Amino acid sequence: MNLLNVAIVGSGIIGGNHAEAIGRHPRLRVAALVDARIEAAEALAAKLDPRPSVHLTLGEALASGRIDLVAICTPSGLHVEAAEQTLRAGAHLLVEKPLDTSLPKAREFAKTALEAEARGLVCAMVSQHRxxxxxxxxxxxxxxxxxxxxxxxxxxxxxxxxxxxxxxxxxxxxxxxxxxxxxxxxxxxxxxxxxxxxxxxxxxxxxxxxxxxxxxxxxxxxxxxxxxxxxxxxxxxxxxxxxxxxxxxxxxxxxxxxxxxxxxxxxxxxxxxxxxxxxxxxxxxxxxxxxxxxxxxxxxxxxxxxxxxxxxxxxxxxTGRHPGVRVEDGLLALALVRAVYVSASLHRPVDFGQVLDGAYDNVTVKTQE
Structure with a gap:
């Protein structure tokens, strides 16, 4: 059974948790850490054995050609860009929740993920409580x-x-x-x-x-x-x-x-x-x-x-099967969150299907006082 090399993007609290979980799995190895704050990546790398390579960008980590799976643990608004880069490189994907902060970006990326699945890539969303x-x-x-x-x-x-x-x-x-x-x-x-x-x-x-x-x-x-x-x-x-x-x-x-x-x-x-x-x-x-x-x-x-x-x-x-939580599940969860915010901002009920399909994309959401 082949070892899967994992790159973790984001070396904060959640990235560290992923690193510990990966370290407990006999088939997985943290091969690379990516963080724009290089000192954060270095600090996490020092705790791992074997020590992974450290990179400022995901592109640097993927350039080695040895990354099988990318776990994206960055702030939510940066998820889709890193996920798209991962799939272009032909690596399997795991994205921390939520899929992104932008429903339009997430909607388009969900189509990309379906195409990647058809090419045999695993595209999963973190929802560990499932x-x-x-x-x-x-x-x-x-x-x-x-x-x-x-x-x-x-x-x-x-x-x-x-x-x-x-x-x-x-x-x-x-x-x-x-x-x-x-x-x-x-x-x-x-x-x-x-x-x-x-x-x-x-x-x-x-x-x-x-x-x-x-x-x-x-x-x-x-x-x-x-x-x-x-x-x-x-x-x-x-x-x-x-x-x-x-x-x-x-x-x-x-x-x-x-x-x-x-x-x-x-x-x-x-x-x-x-x-x-x-x-x-x-x-x-x-x-x-x-x-x-x-x-x-x-x-x-x-x-x-x-x-x-x-x-x-x-x-x-x-096995080639779908993971338990797919990108399309992440899209539905993000759409429901967006529906909560749109409804609260408009002070009325909203149709979930319309939110999912983009009818409310131009609504500026705000928190009620």
Missing amino acids: FDPAMAAVLGAVRAGRLGRVTSAVVSMPWWRDQAYYDSADWRGTWEFDGGGAVANQGIHLVDQMLALLGRPEEVYARTALVCHDNIEVEDLAVATIRFAGGALAVLHATTGARPGLPVRLALYGTEGSAVLHDDQLEYFSSADSPDLPAARQALDLVPHEELFGAPKAPDGFVVGHLRQYQDIVEAVD
């Missing part, structure tokens, strides 16, 4: 019809980011490079999970606010109601202003059963197809005991999540 055992189990139950018709969902991300977080880099909290606030940056994982579980949205009605941070352009609080094509209604709540920061919670309700994910673990599962089993036993039948809510979580869970996604990518490369 691979959490609890999320995978509930998604499998939904697809098997065990919850009946899914009727509603309540999704909440009550996180905390202090002012120092936003002050730590000029790009944080900007529309151009961060692409938004609590929804676009932190809540994008929940947005992706909602799409996986509930399908395509039809209408979005939202409000956003900046309630407890200074000197940023974007929201630190958003609430939206979303109607899906299957008729389900969902409530999305995302904030970085909930001290001290509480776990995310996703509750899914159906005509034949319900499921609750709390802190990425399975808190509750009940399905009418197992009427003789209590909910606690049904949950245990879905996931190992350590994945039930309340069980101790691994201290390196953040790295393990990315490692699971890297395993999916390796399998996709080996």
